[in-house]
Amino acid sequence: MQWDGISEFVYVAENESFTQASKKMAISTAHVSRQISALEKRLNIKLFYRTTRKVSLTEEGRVFYQHCRAVLDGLDEAERAITNLQSKPQGKIKLTAPVTYGEQQILPLVNNFMQQYSAIEVTAFLSNQQMDLVEGGYDLAIRLGKLSDSSMMARKLGKRTNYVCASPSYLHKHGIPHSLSELNSHNCLLGTRDYWHFTEQGKEKNIRVTGKLRYNNGFGLVDAALKGLGIVQLPDYYVQHHLQSGELITLLDNYREPDEGIWAIYPENRHLSPKIRLLVDYLAEQLA
Structure with missing residues (x-):
């Protein structure tokens, strides 16, 4: 679906004026007119009756407006949902860690973390094998010692002796x-x-x-x-x-050999969402 002209169409329909629509959108009237004309050509229908004094929707235009308004409302709701996710961390985190270190250190800290952020869901898989984060759908892995996988991003959480x-x-x-x-x-x-x-x-x-x-x-x-x-x-x-x-x-x-690092790693091409960043920050604070 092409989105060009949809917003302009809704603004004109609601304001019954190309001029008022362009002012509210902070764009030129000529641009609004071109977008509407292109939209009508693409749909092969006439959306507005135009006179020198008034702009009104055709019957086809009214039907199209109802659907377009619902689409834009849905986009607004989607944007609000993302904003809420960022302001109040929620959602799922999937992580992996070595068995013993995970049992003794990571899982108790995750439990403490979840007491503060009850809207977050955590799935943890403990294994002494280095899991493939991308294939396994993991957001985060805890690794000990020297790191070998340069394709991952890493943050040092602490050290072990x-x-x-x-x-x-x-x-x-x-x-x-x-x-x-x-x-x-x-x-x-x-x-x-x-x-x-x-x-x-x-x-x-x-x-x-x-x-x-x-x-x-x-x-x-x-x-x-x-x-x-x-x-x-x-x-x-x-x-x-x-x-x-x-x-x-x-x-x-x-x-005694030098202390080894304790690391949080995540895929290089995966955006570190607010909820994951929050957990990594918490682990780093507790394990430092």
């Missing part, structure tokens, strides 16, 4: 390692990788570690460390509480 730690009972029995090489003589509690990350003299260093226990679950590794079974390297959200209580003790702090 990886700690090497053990229980006092283990250290009392097996001693405290003071260098990276001493890890060879300790039982290291392994996750999904055989290497632990450190920094030595300003350079990244990966150290191969061995041990009698391997889990693909961080909570299982924490429990093993608490029970004195060995030394573990895990992010702060697994061990922070136990470090504060003294149940675990940090080791090799001088070799």
